Amino acid sequence: MTDNRQATGATEQGGGENTRRVYVKTYGCQMNVYDSDRMSDALAPEGYALTEAPEEADLIILNTCHIREKAAEKVYSELGRLRVMKQQRESEGRSLMVGVAGCVAQAEGEEIARRAPVVDLVFGPQSYHRLPELVQRASAGAKVVETEFDVEEKFEHLATPSQKAVRARGVTAFLTVQEGCDKFCTFCVVPYTRGAEVSRPVSQIVAEAGRLAQAGVREVTLLGQNVNAWHGTGENGREWGLGELLFRLAKVDGIERLRYTTSHPRDMDDALIAAHRDLDMLMPYLHLPVQTGSDRILKAMNRRHTRDDYFRLIERIRAARPDIALSGDFIVGFPGETDEDFADTMELVERVGYASAFSFKYSPRPGTPGAAMEAQVEEAVKSARLAALQELLQKQQRAFNASMTGRTFDVLFEKPGRHAGQLVGRSPWLQPVQVDAPEELIGKLATVEIVDVGTNSLFGRLINGQDRKGSNVGVAIPA
Numbered sequence: 076m077t078d079n080r081q082a083t084g085a086t087e088q089g090g091g092e093n094t095r096r097v098y099v100k101t102y103g104c105q106m107n108v109y110d111s112d113r114m115s116d117a118l119a120p121e122g123y124a125l126t127e128a129p130e131e132a133d134l135i136i137l138n139t140c141h142i143r144e145k146a147a148e149k150v151y152s153e154l155g156r157l158r159v160m161k162q163q164r165e166s167e168g169r170s171l172m173v174g175v176a177g178c179v180a181q182a183e184g185e186e187i188a189r190r191a192p193v194v195d196l197v198f199g200p201q202s203y204h205r206l207p208e209l210v211q212r213a214s215a216g217a218k219v220v221e222t223e224f225d226v227e228e229k230f231e232h233l234a235t236p237s238q239k240a241v242r243a244r245g246v247t248a249f250l251t252v253q254e255g256c257d258k259f260c261t262f263c264v265v266p267y268t269r270g271a272e273v274s275r276p277v278s279q280i281v282a283e284a285g286r287l288a289q290a291g292v293r294e295v296t297l298l299g300q301n302v303n304a305w306h307g308t309g310e311n312g313r314e315w316g317l318g319e320l321l322f323r324l325a326k327v328d329g330i331e332r333l334r335y336t337t338s339h340p341r342d343m344d345d346a347l348i349a350a351h352r353d354l355d356m357l358m359p360y361l362h363l364p365v366q367t368g369s370d371r372i373l374k375a376m377n378r379r380h381t382r383d384d385y386f387r388l389i390e391r392i393r394a395a396r397p398d399i400a401l402s403g404d405f406i407v408g409f410p411g412e413t414d415e416d417f418a419d420t421m422e423l424v425e426r427v428g429y430a431s432a433f434s435f436k437y438s439p440r441p442g443t444p445g446a447a448m449e450a451q452v453e454e455a456v457k458s459a460r461l462a463a464l465q466e467l468l469q470k471q472q473r474a475f476n477a478s479m480t481g482r483t484f485d486v487l488f489e490k491p492g493r494h495a496g497q498l499v500g501r502s503p504w505l506q507p508v509q510v511d512a513p514e515e516l517i518g519k520l521a522t523v524e525i526v527d528v529g530t531n532s533l534f535g536r537l538i539n540g541q542d543r544k545g546s547n548v549g550v551a552i553p554a
């Protein structure tokens with residue numbers, strides 16, 4: 076699950092004049108995208124406007140990812156570039172403050188400040204609500220390293236963005252409902268960097284969804300490292316899981332589509348499967364990582380289920396929602412993985428059929444049990460397995476996209492498309508769809524017929540001049 080979107084859109088809040096600029100560079104997953112927006116929300120009342128140009132910024136924050144070694148190394152090379160930029164600024168009598176946030180900050184703390192003296196401020200994912208205070212301390216000349224854990228407090232004190240800031244971010248939004256993980260898969264740093272599993276209370280989530288909808292958001296993706304482990308006390312006093320929460324959020328005025336990511340197979344309960352069956356606005360697309368198709372490796376990874384459990388689960392989900400598309404994450408070359416184990420992964424992929432997937436070479440992460448295991452797999456073997464797996468996954472993705480030709484479904488239009496007069500939106504299965512359509516359709520669902528399929532996008536045409544709610548948008552109907 077990677078999304079290297081950089082934070083965009085100017086933030087204006089709290090009436091203070093925006094005299095300073097902050098640039099936030101986001102690495103890694105959607106949780107980081109969400110957190111980067113929370114950082115700019117926290118800094119807006121302090122007079123920081125968001126910029127997309129690092130050269131303009133007084134404060135540059137790298138919101139980092141520690142999930143694989145490469146992701147962490149990228150941060151250090153970026154810090155090397157920032158060192159040069161800071162020296163240049165200082166020679167011109169200007170200043171630049173550099174902050175490192177996110178999972179590398181949490182995992183490495185003081186080590187970052189030691190290894191990269193350009194850094195003024197290191198703060199982990201639980202400290203974002205305290206950013207104004209941390210920036211003030213760093214401005215006063217202190218090296219700030221803040222990696223305390225207090226997730227509950229964080230959620231309570233997250234700054235509320237202005238409607239204008241939310242609007243600038245578009246008609247789809249992320250909403251973190253859960254953070255941290257108690258699963259301890261043996262390859263994964265998340266339980267160490269994001270801490271124990273914490274669910275946000277229903278009232279906070281419903282209030283945030285309501286604010287998003289009022290600002291024009293039409294599609295909300297609920298986020299969590301282990302999102303379907305979310306649980307809380309419902310408005311009826313009963314214990315709710317993610318399924319019940321989705322039913323509640325479906326009632327929020329203005330929200331027309333719901334998604335959630337990332338899920339663990341062990342936490343797909345009946346209520347969540349029922350939500351896929353009964354809630355049309357829950358999109359028929361599920362990211363359900365299995366990591367490997369080998370029972371032996373599943374066990375070594377501490378995934379706590381077998382491949383048969385996974386097959387049976389998929390059968391139940393498909394029975395509930397036949398048009399559901401599946402996506403997954405895979406790791407090749409986990410310690411001890413033999414050719415036979417890898418063949419089991421290929422066979423699982425053949426049998427399930429994925430609409431899209433992410434696949435990675437195993438990357439030993441310091442402090443995780445996997446890193447200390449014997450029988451680490453050679454790099455060349457990992458590369459060969461990854462190439463074979465990716466070829467199969469890409470073939471499946473192409474076949475899935477090709478199957479869209481001639482189909483008709485709703486698209487939620489998000490922004491101008493590639494060419495003048497075009498808009499781009501998303502299909503229920505997350506594919507970008509390019510359509511000739513008037514700008515008034517941004518933020519609306521409209522019915523589209525797919526006429527062509529490209530490598531990364533689908534191409535469609537509006538099949539009538541009405542958006543789904545029936546307001547006439549005055550489009551000429553193509554013959």
Ligand code: 5AD
Pocket residue numbers: 076142143262263264364366404405406435436437438439440
């Ligand atoms: N090595 C390779 N891939 C990893 N992932 C998590 N940890 C590692 C690691 N140590 C992958 C998993 C996870 C995704 C977010 O990243 O597939 O689902």
Ligand code: SF4
Pocket residue numbers: 256257258259260263264265266300301339
């Ligand atoms: Fe990491 Fe496993 Fe938790 Fe996912 S479920 S965040 S892979 S420990």
